[in-house]
Amino acid sequence: MKWVSNDVDLYNQTKEYIDTAVVPLIAISVGSDFKNTVSKGEFINLVSMDLERQLKGRVFLFPTYSYLKKSENVIENLIEWKTELQQEFKHVVFLTSDTELKEEKNEQLEGKLIWLPTIPLENMDENLKRKLLQDQVEQILNILLQSWNKS
Template identity: 50%
Template sequence: MKWTSEDTSMYLQSKEYVDTAIIPLVQIGFGNNVKSLAEEGEYTALITEDLERQLKGRVFLFPACTYISGQMTDGEKTIQQWYHEVKDNFKHIFFITSDDLWRNVEELHKDMVIYLPAIPLEHMDESLKRKMIEDQVSQILNIFLQSWKAS
């Protein structure tokens, strides 16, 4: 389910089955690295959309939580706010990002932040791109399954 009026209606009817929130973390900025930031955001979006497609009815994909490049402290505060907003409605909360700065944030619900190194997809053959995304999604599915089994 996604953050749309149709899907939120479905969520309200079946929320006892939807126990996992997926929140993409996307860094934005217009410095020298604007293209790499866009690639990270695109990659994160492709992965999270595929996860939602495969797990529809079990997960809720929120819109990306964006934060300004170089303002990590504000980003940390923002995801703390996200966490507190959704924790009463979702048993499992996962933040998914391609920004490697999140790998170093130890105290910030480290088990909930999934870091994916972005792969430049711009010039990649469509079938290879699909395969790369499927492989990454498969790894994340294993993380989700472990979390679901542990609870």
Template identity: 45%
Template sequence: MKWTPQDIETYLNAKEYVDTAVVPLLAVSVGGEMKQSAAGAEFITLLSGHLERQFTGRLLLLPPFTYLKSNYGENTIRDLREWEANLAKEECKHIFYLTSELDWRTQEGGLIGTVIWLPSIPLEHMNDSQKMAVVDSQVKQLLELFTQKWHENQ
């Protein structure tokens, strides 16, 4: 389910069946890294949207956790932990973070959720069908990871 009024209403009515939250982690850079930042955001956004469609009814796709890459540090991690605390309070059993930022891999031990790092694939010169083929192949790999994590935590 997406972060829309209609899907949230469905979520609230079927909350006991939705045990997973997906949070895209998007770094925003300005200046020299702006294009790379935008490419990473496009990739993670497409990927998380496609993933949500595969697991509609099982997971809730939250809005992206967006931060300035130049300010990434303890404050960013503290803010994300607040998101986790609120999700855990709402009995969200599984939290997955999708990111193309390598820095997050070192933080997984300090988070409740699972950080999934995927190197950003530049999509800018692809047509829509090529983009979807690339994203679809990535989602197929994620399906196995999600299923494995769900079985581990039963």
């Protein structure tokens, strides 16, 4: 389910089955790494949409959380998001390709922040792109299954 009115209506009717919030994270930077930053964001958005498509009825895909790459309060904001979303969803997952965010350890986000290495997709054959995205989604599915089985 996505952040659209029709899906919220469906969520309200079936919320006992939808226990996982997925929030894509995208760093914003227009410096020397502008294109690389955009590529990472594009990749996370594609993976997030594919994950939602495959797990519709179990996950709710929130809008992308964008932040300035040099911002110092990103982790604090994510902890606030996690706390807010856990009032409605048993599991909260953040997806990112931002290496700096991955390296910033925080026990409150342990197991909630999933880092994916970026695969440049811009000049790739459509079939290969689909396969690579599917592989990434399968890795996330394995993480989610472990999380779901623990609870």
